[in-house]
Amino acid sequence: MTESRSQADDMTRGTLLVVDGHSLAFRAFFALPVDNFSTADGQATNAVWGFAKMLAQVIDTEKPDHIAVAFDVKGGTFRSELLPEYKGTREAAPEDLLTQLPLIQRMLTALGVTYIEKPGYEGDDVIGTLASMGDAAGYRTLVLSGDRDAFQLVSDTVTVLYPGHHFKDLRHMTPAAVEEKYHVTPAQYPDLAALRGEQSDNIPGVPGVGDGFAAKWINQYGGLDGIVEHADEIGGKKGEALRAHLDQVLLNRRVNALVRDLDLGVGPDDLTFAGVDAEAAGELFRSLEFGPRTLSKILKTFNGGEKPAMVGRKTQPDGPRRDDALVVPDADTAADAATLTGWAERWIAPVAQPDVWTLTAQGDAKPGESRVERIVLAAGGHALVIPAPAPRDVTDALADVIDRHHGTMAVHGYKEHRHLLAACAADGGDGIDLPYPAIDTKLAGYLVHPDFHADTLEQVAAHFLDLHIDEDDTAAVQGMLDLGDEPAESADPEPDRRLLTHAAIVERLARTLAPMLAERGQDDLMRRIELPVSRVLHGMEQVGAKVDMARLADMKERFAADVRQAQEEAWRHAGEEVNLKSPKQLQKVLFETLALKPTKRTKSGTYTTNAAALQDLYVRYASDERASGFLGALLRHREIIKLEQIVQTLIDATNPRDGRIHTTFEQTVAATGRLSSVDPNLQNIPNRNAMGREIRSAFVPGDGYTALLSCDYSQVELRIMADRSGDEALIEAFRSGTDFHRYVASLVYGVPVDMIDADQRSHVKAMSYGLAYGLSTYGLAQQLKISPSHAEELKAKYFAVFGKVHDYLESLVADARELGYTQTMFGRRRYFPGLNSTNRTVRETAERGALNAPIQGSAADIMKIAMIDADRALRDAGLRSRIILQIHDELVVEVAPGEEEAASRLVADAMEHAVDLSVPLDVSTGLGSDWQLAAH
């Protein structure tokens, strides 16, 4: 660890990190809600916590060996004398933030980090001075600051780390980066800032002059001096404005120049990491009510990546060594509560972060009918097997152990384990309500590599741990982790080796994946989104959706009759009993018997018989009675047999004991962050035409409930694009509150809103929706059945109006190419190695994916947050109404009598306020006695 810190720059003395303390504290304060970060007695802690996290993240990434944090000092500086209104906005910092600054300084001291204040000067001047000193002493200097004035310090040896919209995307402002963004050199940047002014510091610039004009003048005249000299030559309104505000500009320039030669009393060489005062840090963190995990991680970072010494931790000389081959723990069996409690006291209680103990249950986690066979607790080379279901005193003891130690517990599949532990009471009682673990290695693996898929835990181990375990070796009993495999009955009373192997794997996965999450800044994603959403999903799966079986049976009959009729008719026209479900046989009839014009080819080179192609043929051969008769019947058969099949699937999936369908929501399958639904898939119930929608009417409220509530987001993805791109036109389109697509069409075609015809509206609508998929001109033409040139024209007009959307979409791909991955609003990543492929098809597929993933993924993040909030709101209000389904942008709620209004309001509210965007999140709701009637 320590050598890697200097490895990157063996030409220099090392790396000096200089931090703008106020800027980082501001950033942290506004990034995190005070509500969730306060101590019991009301002290706000969000800025302290965020400061620690952000700083740790930068240290972990950049690995500096010297560090200092600069703060402003209360009271005036030479700047406020020059410019009384200076930083008027900043002085108005909220009380809640101001009280945290001393805490941050205390924390820094405890962590062994030097902080510096200089009365009469700002932190920026301290930073400027340190940067100069660092340069002179041969350091590579990193300046972490959200203040753009710092850009003037940038040089070959000084880089400014400037936070983007998310703190995580720190931009490395090198000379090239400054020049690329502002078209001036770092040394010229203060000239540019003086002309433009600085909104956040309450400094006015020349009205009407932004970065562009300022840069143009600077390049033309060499700098501010030249501009002053030639001010009279600059024409136009902007020239006039410049002359009128010249005094202001020159004043700005004096104010924004950083002092670089202060006497600080210390030099870069003094600024090493002094080492953590673990006791002081521990005490401070406890008083701030930060968890032990936070403490442990922070200590590790500030101790130079070494594991901090754990006081009172038992050493286990015979325990497994992390870098060795996996050691399968020895197992004892707990037949009674006392054994269990004693074992936990001996092996689980001493476990301290970053170590974990593991809980691994074996059984069938099928929602609504889960069974558990064994539960294994394991900690560092020791394991305890608990046969399950178990008697009350054993489950009580187990629940107690888990409750006391879940802060150091790792599980692989929290949601599945909730199902399993809910079924662990032998008397058929409630079982155990599993609290949140420290880490779910299944979710962690998903966040780290969202497109990696494994069927077995051994495959997960091979992927993340490079640990290759022969599955046959351990396959005596199939574990629950082999999804879908029914556990074979084991005659062997010996605890099975595979389960113990799994426990050992999970422990190692936790140790490997936890730091990976931290390094990526994804701890919050795990803790605040994925784990809580797992809990909500568990509840939804457990409850299930009630169906009206009589209604399903009736529908099935009707569809079956229609299918038979369509089949008879098709056979009559074809003259043979062709299997209409066989594309191969259909090809023979269509293109040989009937000799129709061949359609497009499929991937494998055969002629397609898909609905679009059949429809084309149907139109083309309208006058040919035999052909159109066959095609018409075939199309009808296709449509209805699909519906019949869906109805049959629903019937088969209904649990006869409660008349409900318990789907499983997969949380780690979709690479974008969406959920998926399996067994059965309740996210693809027909909704496009009346006949299909009919199926939704079979979903009804269950006993004790009177209605279903459906709430869905309108155009979430487009709203995300509006927010992320900052496109004023699109933002205004959403704020206008009128028919969105009509409004957009009127902008695109330059025609009043009430003159837009149906075609124009639908074309623009298709364009809007296609944006997030990376649609091609050809694809758009195809879909709208217009010529490619016509489609190209539409695209050009569209982007002429929404230019920033265009730039944004391009930037997504460009950024992904540079970073290797995309990121959602909440830091969910997806990797795109294909972006640099030389194979055009591979590359373009990756480009469309990179464009879509952050948008679809951000929408998924938002819905997950809404689900967590809505679930909690319903509970907190004491309602019985509950979420039962999620279909990407829609939530379905089963509503108890009398709760109609409250439930609608709470759920819609949670969805609308899941995040704060620059456009409103619009939610439409409907209530009805079945899912179809709840539509709106």
Place this chain on the structure above:
DNA sequence: CACCGAACGTA
């Protein structure tokens, strides 16, 4: 019996 491609349902 396992696997694949075609087809088609959803957002």
Place this chain on the structure above:
DNA sequence: CGTACGTTCGGTGC
């Protein structure tokens, strides 16, 4: 020659 999924079916090959 737009993204993300899951399920079913026929057909093929072990």
